[in-house]
Amino acid sequence: MAVVDATGSRQQAQRVRWWRELSWRYLIAVAAILYAIFPIVFVLSASLSSRGTLSGTSGLFTSVTTVQYDALFDTLFWTWMANSLIIGGVSSVGTVLMASAAAYAFSRFRFRGRRGTLTFLLLLQMFPQLLAFVAILLLLLALGHAVPLLGLNSKAALIAVYFGGALGANTFLMYGFFNSVPRELDEAARIDGASHSRIYFTIILRLVAPVLAVVALLAFVGSFSDFIIARVVLTQQDQLTVAVGLYQFVSGQFDARWGIFAAGAVIASIPIVVLFQFLQRYIVGGLVAGAVKG
Template structure:
């Protein structure tokens, strides 16, 4: 009996050591990953407060911080105009996308109709092709419809381009919502529209929040499509305007560029903080809601 107890103690000690080493390994990986992600962000923020225009001499913690880069950004460029243009595109894109994919996700998840499987397969195949593959066709199409150099063109592309992925996302989310609620509402005389607006839509709020945030973020970081479709100076988006600050050998406004990049993160961060709880619920959409 004593030998058995000693063996069990040894085993438990080994297991504890293994658990401790596992925790150390996990936290080490998390710390290294956090440093790798946060250091560039901290460095860019610090560079925006550095004196001069070169990033070579910039430091993460400036010795003599200054707001001069932010002042020059608004005084010497049309940054405010670029910011408002991008914000308007982002908000409209977010609203249009939520309405479109929310409706389509409900239709494919709840309703039965001819061609449903073909439609799902079609939008799945469309998702495999990136939007820039059709840029020439998009350019010709928008040229014929007079949509070149129009912010509306970007909204159409952003909102339509993510319909396949977001539709499948919402459809998968609604699969975990019991259909008994729909049936009970129909017995009470509710129409399909009333079921969607009064029952399903409130339950979809977490996943629609996730869609809203991702669609809101898209225009802030995209350079290819705006540079391809927008040519007027007063209609530029932030990505085009900021890139022009460092685009040539004579333009060396790198610290001003860093200041503009920091301000880009402000609306996204605010939106994320306010909707963080719903965003997490949307990301963990596999939970059963029956």
């Protein structure tokens, strides 16, 4: 009986300890999940509604229809979607190549101005992009006269702007990760006769794959969902990105089409979700290692 009483008392103490130390964490996690998932459910419900508006909605999924999705085929939505995928894909790949090359140079080479340049990149991240809009507009206006491909209303010009905006932060992020790769690998490869380019492409890039995936994801999401810079640079309807194009559905004061906007937003979120799931195993390792090592 004494053993049974001791076991019961121990289990009771464990339950009390769980409620006192751990239960509040689960409650906060459930509240955070509900807070995050409600907008997604609401947008999905609006995209499946036949009303085409958010006013007068009495409940979620009161009517389920694909009329809003069918209406997208009568617009330039799929052209905007293709533009966003092209811009996001090229910006992502280019940012990874440029930032990784710069981070490799800062990590492995010693040259005059190295530390000052790293400090400048760090300070550059503290200024908001809003300060650069006027400069970007004037620069593209001037470039358009000399090189029309890099002028206003050009996807190439927008991609170039994204390259410049993402280079500083991503270089600094990769720099910490590159420092975690042992230099002995470089020395062993040089003894075997490998050049810096071969070491970079065949050894280093394979070892830093997690941070490459993180930078690629951040660059793609940033350029795919960007609105303000794309709104300034692109003007023609067939050149717009999906974020700017969808805004036109709800920009009117009396003719806002929230249903088709919600349907387009749901479809536009699919590439980001797929890319995140594909790179998920690299993301945590890439962010944590780059933050604590170097």
